[in-house]
Amino acid sequence: MAHQDKGKYFEKHPKDSIIDEGVKEEILAEVQNVNIACKKAEEIAGKKGVTIGDVGKAIDILNINIVECQLGLFGYGEKKKIVQPAKEVTPELKIKIERALQEGTLPCAVAWKIAAQLNIPRMKVCAACEALKIKVKPCQLGAF
Secondary structure, three states: OOHHHOOOHHHHOOOOOOOOHHHHHHHHHHOEOOEEEHHHHHHHHHHHOOOHHHHHHHHHHOOOEEEOOOOOOOOOHHHOOOOOOOOOOOHHHHHHHHHHOEOOEEOHHHHHHHHHHHOOOHHHHHHHHHHOOOOEOOOOOOOO
């Protein structure tokens, strides 16, 4: 959702949407100033045995902002995005990214998988995408 939708994230979901109480409690325990870090959302998903998408939906319904994207794409104050284009992209990384494209973009979840496969930081995959002029979306939390 775009910046102008801030505070209306719940509108992405049906009015009768239900969220797991345990997930809700974990989220609320991690919220600071109506914000939750992407990393904390990932940790909650693992701890509660649900998908990161389920946690993202709960975050939306609770009208909480997701900050500090692990790919560096959003949630970093005035700068918003901190990832910078890579100065160079290894052939192996470029091939993995290009083979994984879906309708010309690289899904966030796939970027994470590529990082794990190559044992590199997630933001390095996103930096390569920036250099290659490839958008990373959708966010697995539903943030954009």
